[in-house]
Amino acid sequence: MAESFLEYYEGKTGLTIGIREKLFDKQTPYQRVEVFDTDAWGHLLTIDGMVMLSERDEFVYHEMISHVPLFMHPAPKRVLVIGGGDGGTVREVLKHRTVEHVDLVEIDEAVVEASKLHFPGLGVFEHPKLSVTIGDGIGYVAGLENAVDVIIVDGSDPTGPAEGLFSESFFRDCERALKPGGILVAQNESPWVPSYRPAIRAVMQILAGQFPYANLYLSFIPLYPAGMWGMALASKGGDPLDGPLAERLAEDGDFLEALRYYNPELHRGAFALPNFVRQLIEE
Amino acid sequence: MAESFLEYYEGKTGLTIGIREKLFDKQTPYQRVEVFDTDAWGHLLTIDGMVMLSERDEFVYHEMISHVPLFMHPAPKRVLVIGGGDGGTVREVLKHRTVEHVDLVEIDEAVVEASKLHFPGLGVFEHPKLSVTIGDGIGYVAGLENAVDVIIVDGSDPTGPAEGLFSESFFRDCERALKPGGILVAQNESPWVPSYRPAIRAVMQILAGQFPYANLYLSFIPLYPAGMWGMALASKGGDPLDGPLAERLAEDGDFLEALRYYNPELHRGAFALPNFVRQLIEE
Secondary structure (H helix, E strand, O other): OOEEEEEEEEOOEEEEEEEEEEEEEEEOOOOEEEEEEEOOOOEEEEEOOEEEEEOOOHHHHHHHHHHHHHHHOOOOOEEEEEEOOOOHHHHHHOOOOOOOEEEEEEOOHHHHHHHHHHOOOOOOOOOOOEEEEEOOHHHHHHOOOOOEEEEEEEOOOOOHHHHHHHOHHHHHHHHHHEEEEEEEEEEOOOOOOHHHHHHHHHHHHHHHHHOOEEEEEEEEOOOOHHHEEEEEEEEOOOOHHHOOHHHHHHHHOOOHHHOOOOOHHHHHHOOOOOHHHHHHHHO | OOEEEEEEEEOOEEEEEEEEEEEEEEEOOOOEEEEEEEOOOOEEEEEOOEEEEEOOOHHHHHHHHHHHHHHHOOOOOEEEEEEOOOOHHHHHHOOOOOOOEEEEEEOOHHHHHHHHHHOOOOOOOOOOOEEEEEOOHHHHHHOOOOOEEEEEEEOOOOOHHHHHHHOHHHHHHHHHHEEEEEEEEEEOOOOOOHHHHHHHHHHHHHHHHHOOEEEEEEEEOOOOHHHEEEEEEEEOOOOHHHOOHHHHHHHHOOOHHHOOOOOHHHHHHOOOOOHHHHHHHHO
């Protein structure tokens, strides 16, 4: 079998990836979950035909969505991950010694199943500090108050089951679920892609209205549309770039050398946005 | 006509772009130069089937290859651009008031011709401070000594006519052509692409051996392989990030607001490299 995966992200602009074989294919009540073996990126997870991660590039997304908020919080003990059923975000979160408990709330059990079967490097599903809940993250967070230090929204694009993860009521519930000084991070699409821009702008406006501090940071993710991906960060404290980053790195950074993307200079550099991205989120 | 452009950058991984029509096609003694009208990126220039630029994303490459060296040099008066026959780099260089003269040395007249015909927003070929030479940039720079303040190597990939632009002898000649305190920038491929990595590493090693300071910085370029592009910077002075950047921005930065990518924070942020890129260039 010599086929190609193809994801268009704007008109007929898209990314194509060589496929050796399909390893997993399940239509769930929520979405279609597929895993492919590729010619250059190892195993590839897609949902509804959109790339979620590959074995070769997943470290960028998972390191950046985890270590940026966790090193900015003065003492992250309780962490909630919404989505993230592949396990990669939790793997990174659990590297922080301060973390006492992580709740992972994934709506679609098939994502966890596909990951356990075909991405053995991602999941740490049996970790004693981890609770996995298969269920609706939106309802889960609505039931929390002053309960967690960091929330990581690791969902898919704002079509299908993840649409509610871009809504004002969801972020209001996140704000209430966070303890004082709490930090929220949510994946926030690619500023290069016109069809994403309304959602990117909306998320930033909602967060700026509900938190004292909200900003966007960027990462290079080769298999995501246009290779540029944004993550929205909001803090119940002040600007976390003025916060305890240096102390936290000294205290809890013994695993930094083994990381493949994140480092403290890059952490700050990722918040330096190109003008066209600044204009998008400040409009 | 409804076709697609497709550039593979590794195995069967590649970028595809919707094409309305082909506007230009010339096989020169050096390479094949084509221009397409696309469905989402305006006009697209390709050389030997590889994307050089589109009207929509060219600002990233041209702003970053020009303003980073020019704002780091204390008084850039004479600038040499090797390659860059599309005119976009020269357009940005000429925004600096300090610049008294720019020499553009492009090997292939067809690139200039295609740009004049199909990229009217790029070229400022008739500017009184600009001299355009159609010829071999390698031979041109070999004839210079203590002559220019900034050299920008704006060539294509290290296959075909641009191969010599990645050689030790060429960079030695650049070093001699630069005045004291001079700065060299050379486009240096995508760290994500395995076939580019030997050239990226070789360029950084050559520059580190011939200049007191050499480093790499990164930009998000959506139509280049993997969306991440490196530019190598070398300085005959010390670390130019410790140099006169703030003074230069105050003195010559009246056009900053109109830029679409570059800003002073991003300038510094672009030098914050992911761990895997650091490891590549420090190996």
